[in-house]
Amino acid sequence: MGQLKSKGISLENLSLNFEEVHQGLSGAEAVEEANRCLYCYDAPCIKACPTDIDIPKFIKKIASGNLKGSATTIMSSNPVGATCARVCPTEELCEGACVLNHSTKPIVIGDLQRFATDWAIRNEQLLFKPGERNGKKIAVVGGGPAGLSAARELARFGYDVTIFEAEEKAGGLDTYGIVSFRLPQEISYWEVEQVEKMDVEIRTNTKVGEDISYEELKNNYDSIVLAIGMGSVPVLGIEGENLEGIHDAIEFVKSTKSGEITQELIGKKVVVVGAGNTAIDAATCSVRKGASNVKIVYRRTANEMTAYDFEYDFAKQDGVEFNWLTQPIRITGDDSGKVSELTCVKMELGEPGSDGRRRPVPVEGSDFTIEADAIIKAIGQTRHLSLIEHFGLEHEGGVVKVNPESRQTSNPDVYSCGDVIFGKGKGDAMVVTAAQQGKEAALAIHKRLSPAPTATA
Amino acid sequence: MADLRLNLAGIESPNPFWLASAPPTNSGYQVQRAFEAGWGGAVWKTLGDPILNVTSRFAGVSYNGQNMAGFNNIELITDRPLEVNLKEIYETKKRFPNHAIIASLMVEPSQEKWHEIVKRVEEVGVDGLELNFGCPHGMAERGMGAASGQVPELVEKQTMWVKEAAETPVIVKLTPNITDITFTAEAAVQGGADAVSMINTINSLAGVDLDTWDTVPNVAGKGAHGGYCGPAVKPIALNMVAECARHPKINVPISGMGGVSSWREAVEFMLMGATGVQVCTAAMHHGFSIVEDMKDGLNNYLDEKGISSVMDIVGKSVEKYSDWGNLDLNHQIVAKINNDVCINCNKCHIACEDTSHQCIDMLVDENGNDILRVREEDCVGCNLCSIVCPVDGAIEMIDYDNGQPPMTWNERQSAIGAAPSCDVKLVK
Ligand SMILES: Cc1cc2nc3c(=O)[nH]c(=O)nc-3n(C[C@H](O)[C@H](O)[C@H](O)COP(=O)(O)OP(=O)(O)OC[C@H]3O[C@@H](n4cnc5c(N)ncnc54)[C@H](O)[C@@H]3O)c2cc1C
Ligand SMILES: Cc1cc2nc3c(=O)[nH]c(=O)nc-3n(C[C@H](O)[C@H](O)[C@H](O)COP(=O)(O)O)c2cc1C
Ligand code: SF4
Ligand code: SF4
Ligand code: SF4
Numbered sequence: 001m002g003q004l005k006s007k008g009i010s011l012e013n014l015s016l017n018f019e020e021v022h023q024g025l026s027g028a029e030a031v032e033e034a035n036r037c038l039y040c041y042d043a044p045c046i047k048a049c050p051t052d053i054d055i056p057k058f059i060k061k062i063a064s065g066n067l068k069g070s071a072t073t074i075m076s077s078n079p080v081g082a083t084c085a086r087v088c089p090t091e092e093l094c095e096g097a098c099v100l101n102h103s104t105k106p107i108v109i110g111d112l113q114r115f116a117t118d119w120a121i122r123n124e125q126l127l128f129k130p131g132e133r134n135g136k137k138i139a140v141v142g143g144g145p146a147g148l149s150a151a152r153e154l155a156r157f158g159y160d161v162t163i164f165e166a167e168e169k170a171g172g173l174d175t176y177g178i179v180s181f182r183l184p185q186e187i188s189y190w191e192v193e194q195v196e197k198m199d200v201e202i203r204t205n206t207k208v209g210e211d212i213s214y215e216e217l218k219n220n221y222d223s224i225v226l227a228i229g230m231g232s233v234p235v236l237g238i239e240g241e242n243l244e245g246i247h248d249a250i251e252f253v254k255s256t257k258s259g260e261i262t263q264e265l266i267g268k269k270v271v272v273v274g275a276g277n278t279a280i281d282a283a284t285c286s287v288r289k290g291a292s293n294v295k296i297v298y299r300r301t302a303n304e305m306t307a308y309d310f311e312y313d314f315a316k317q318d319g320v321e322f323n324w325l326t327q328p329i330r331i332t333g334d335d336s337g338k339v340s341e342l343t344c345v346k347m348e349l350g351e352p353g354s355d356g357r358r359r360p361v362p363v364e365g366s367d368f369t370i371e372a373d374a375i376i377k378a379i380g381q382t383r384h385l386s387l388i389e390h391f392g393l394e395h396e397g398g399v400v401k402v403n404p405e406s407r408q409t410s411n412p413d414v415y416s417c418g419d420v421i422f423g424k425g426k427g428d429a430m431v432v433t434a435a436q437q438g439k440e441a442a443l444a445i446h447k448r449l450s451p452a453p454t455a456t457a
Numbered sequence: 458m459a460d461l462r463l464n465l466a467g468i469e470s471p472n473p474f475w476l477a478s479a480p481p482t483n484s485g486y487q488v489q490r491a492f493e494a495g496w497g498g499a500v501w502k503t504l505g506d507p508i509l510n511v512t513s514r515f516a517g518v519s520y521n522g523q524n525m526a527g528f529n530n531i532e533l534i535t536d537r538p539l540e541v542n543l544k545e546i547y548e549t550k551k552r553f554p555n556h557a558i559i560a561s562l563m564v565e566p567s568q569e570k571w572h573e574i575v576k577r578v579e580e581v582g583v584d585g586l587e588l589n590f591g592c593p594h595g596m597a598e599r600g601m602g603a604a605s606g607q608v609p610e611l612v613e614k615q616t617m618w619v620k621e622a623a624e625t626p627v628i629v630k631l632t633p634n635i636t637d638i639t640f641t642a643e644a645a646v647q648g649g650a651d652a653v654s655m656i657n658t659i660n661s662l663a664g665v666d667l668d669t670w671d672t673v674p675n676v677a678g679k680g681a682h683g684g685y686c687g688p689a690v691k692p693i694a695l696n697m698v699a700e701c702a703r704h705p706k707i708n709v710p711i712s713g714m715g716g717v718s719s720w721r722e723a724v725e726f727m728l729m730g731a732t733g734v735q736v737c738t739a740a741m742h743h744g745f746s747i748v749e750d751m752k753d754g755l756n757n758y759l760d761e762k763g764i765s766s767v768m769d770i771v772g773k774s775v776e777k778y779s780d781w782g783n784l785d786l787n788h789q790i791v792a793k794i795n796n797d798v799c800i801n802c803n804k805c806h807i808a809c810e811d812t813s814h815q816c817i818d819m820l821v822d823e824n825g826n827d828i829l830r831v832r833e834e835d836c837v838g839c840n841l842c843s844i845v846c847p848v849d850g851a852i853e854m855i856d857y858d859n860g861q862p863p864m865t866w867n868e869r870q871s872a873i874g875a876a877p878s879c880d881v882k883l884v885k
Contacts, residue, residue, distance in 0.1 A: 027849065028848075028849055039747075057746075057750070060747070061754065065719075066758075069750060069754055
């Protein structure tokens with residue numbers, strides 16, 4: 001992600017601002033970089049990849065010109081490998097583990113992964129075939145990365161898989177959540193299509209719990225994978241929260257990925273509350289929608305924020321202002337019921353809390369106001385509690401409890417993976433872990449339903 | 458999924474990638490690991506009277522930061538007792554009955570010695586024999602390896618001796634340290650060889666240390682010539698394979714080697730007439746797992762070309778390889794520079810200006826941009842500029858219609874009534 005170039009923001013054509021920022025490697029760059037990889041034995045980069053992609057192997061295949069083989073190596077370990085090439089925090093994962101960190105500079109593994117998967121996308125390659133049908137049926141609830149990954153693996157094992165997806169398109173947050181200037185929708189669509197071509201049926205616009213019940217699934221399928229992710233952003237719990245101009249960050253980003261980019265933020269002042277990945281995405285989206293000033297307010301400091309360094313740098317390059325140790329306490333509106341001001345209090349860090357991070361405490365009398373035409377809430381995500389309870393699964397505050405290896409829930413017929421099992425204080429929810437958990441759930445189901453596992457191409 | 462199975466003079470293997478006789482095939486442990494990793498065959502490290510080795514033995518030649526662009530060694534044949542090797546060959550063959558195991562052999566040039574060793578290795582179940590007439594150092598001093606491999610009569614006679622005793626196919630491995638390899642290849646065929654393999658290593662000295670003035674490598678301050686292999690030798694090896702493949706009297710299959718590092722070189726060797734390839738340096742650089750991409754890349758290549766069996770590409774380019782006298786003197790190409798892609802390093806200009814035909818002009822276009830333009834009428838189509846150019850697609854060599862009908866040197870000579878080729882043989 002070192003090569004991000006913030007383009008000038010166009011106010012005439014907002015959709016230009018949402019084009020992918022990071023150019024892929026050219027053929028010459030990719031080959032040069034691929035040849036720089038040492039092809040380590042027992043390579044640490046592989047271990048640092050949550051989906052265990054055989055990195056030296058796929059890189060060697062780029063060097064030898066076997067791009068189909070390269071893409072197959074990647075996608076075989078990671079059914080959303082094209083997305084991950086763009087959105088993985090690689091410096092924390094594979095690239096951070098590259099041995100060349102200790103001698104020259106690490107291999108740009110993510111960019112090489114993108115080069116190979118882009119080739120497969122451009123050349124309309126079909127990389128996998130479904131396994132021979134074994135007559136067993138699996139329902140996958142949720143078509144995000146976790147569900148897609150489980151479905152792809154199950155189809156390879158020979159199961160008849162149906163994905164139930166509430167939205168109009170599958171892909172989950174890859175399709176609707178991660179900003180298009182980092183992850184264009186075509187990439188997510190291609191991955192969905194790869195899964196569909198494995199004879200997986202994807203029933204979109206179908207919300208489990210409303211359009212189809214748990215009982216129906218239970219009666220018609222041999223196992224169920226619950227991969228519904230998380231919900232919307234919770235309420236701030238402060239005065240003025242229902243005024244016009246207050247947005248949920250996830251809905252806000254989603255609106256930039258569904259249809260035209262709207263003009264209402266041009267020249268406006270935007271305040272984003274929170275400093276995680278979603279907050280950064282909401283802030284940079286606001287800049288790209290033409291806002292004249294974008295501020296992030298966060299009650300802790302840069303050290304505690306969960307956004308990655310590259311995201312922080314990216315936001316700064318986009319001109320986003322960061323207000324640390326700042327806690328919103330009240331939103332004020334104008335006469336027409338629109339947001340006009342956010343009142344905040346200054347904070348200081350006290351004793352560490354249960355998650356190990358120092359707890360912020362308010363500094364008395366430090367109230368101040370920030371002018372705001374729009375406020376975007378990005379303080380985490382709620383849980384799909386009612387559906388989890390409809391399934392009757394054990395959970396902890398909406399985090400479904402699973403066996404850490406098999407991903408089996410308290411109901412032996414139901415497995416769960418992805419954000420829906422992501423607990424607090426466990427780093428960041430990532431596409432790549434969702435994909436890995438999907439694979440694990442699929443393998444566990446396979447072991448349970450077909451005692452002699454046989455993987456196929 | 459293309460069929461990668463190979464048949465070389467009756468020796469079958471699941472794919473065309475064999476390990477060459479060298480350190481990677483020194484023991485049963487290694488060859489079994491190699492077969493597990495996916496190699497189709499292995500030519501065991503040359504058997505013979507065990508020898509003493511020196512340390513150090515190897516030197517790598519780095520080129521612009523690329524390790525092992527070439528590789529140099531002063532290692533000899535196996536240093537393990539024959540009985541041990543035979544036992545391990547037997548065990549390995551038993552565990553991997555479908556993989557090819559070829560015994561590489563080198564003994565003194567005596568009929569009796571050859572008969573004896575052939576009998577012993579065939580008893581343990583090898584699929585074929587490879588006669589090592591190629592090691593350029595150490596053994597040559599004792600009248601073996603390259604010393605006998607450089608004399609066509611000795612090649613023929615020893616091959617004949619081996620054929621008297623052998624029941625499995627006999628491959629004769631040739632040394633490149635000879636002016637024209639087709640002479641010794643032809644001698645091997647005369648002697649009854651079922652196949653020839655090439656190339657063994659090329660006489661070399663990897664380097665000299667600028668501070669100590671010692672040779673690289675050296676043994677306690679003294680050096681001796683070694684054998685060169687690895688990516689740097691590929692063009693030499695490829696030519697030798699091609700020359701043999703197109704030679705009317707060398708009508709046996711060829712096992713090609715010398716600088717094969719990926720499936721791409723394997724395809725090149727096979728197109729140029731090799732029935733399968735052998736690999737040493739690339740395995741020594743990266744380990745046995747590199748064979749995975751060799752097979753996968755080859756398979757994807759064949760699939761993409763719609764070719765169902767790898768055997769179908771063997772020799773497909775041989776007819777395109779000929780003598781200089783058969784090239785069309787009137788065919789003309791010229792360089793064309795694409796200024797949209799050019800990054801203005803001016804390397805093409807200076808290469809042409811200083812060392813070729815002074816026909817690339819440095820100009821300024823109507824918008825004040827620096828551009829380069831080839832004066833086509835002066836361009837001799839040598840390719841130099843396109844070779845030095847660092848950017849893909851900036852220089853294209855395009856056909857230039859000079860209006861003249863095709864005419865080769867040989868046609869021209871016969872037209873003017875001269876001998877088609879001069880009596881003094883052209884250097885090939
Ligand atoms: C703004 C934002 C930016 C992010 N950026 C990154 C990043 O850069 N890198 C990274 O690795 N991760 C990032 N993440 C995290 C990542 O997107 C998630 O961890 C990942 O998508 C989780 O996958 P999942 O399949 O578990 O859930 P989701 O992607 O949320 O998919 C769940 C799916 O289930 C469907 N669903 C829900 N309920 C039902 C129901 N009742 N019936 C049927 N279907 C239902 C949903 O419509 C959705 O399609 C980001 C997240 C957000 C919100
Ligand atoms: C260290 C070393 C030892 C070798 N020993 C033998 C040998 O014992 N017998 C033999 O026939 N060739 C021997 N060779 C030559 C190889 O078999 C092979 O012909 C040569 O290395 C070219 O292939 P490459 O470019 O893939 O390395 C040796 C090569 C190396 C590098
Ligand atoms: S650690 Fe780095 S150099 Fe080694 S294989 Fe992985 S990417 Fe290549
Ligand atoms: S590679 Fe092994 S045998 Fe050779 S010098 Fe190093 S440690 Fe010794
Ligand atoms: S060598 Fe290539 S890049 Fe350099 S000036 Fe010539 S055409 Fe341009």
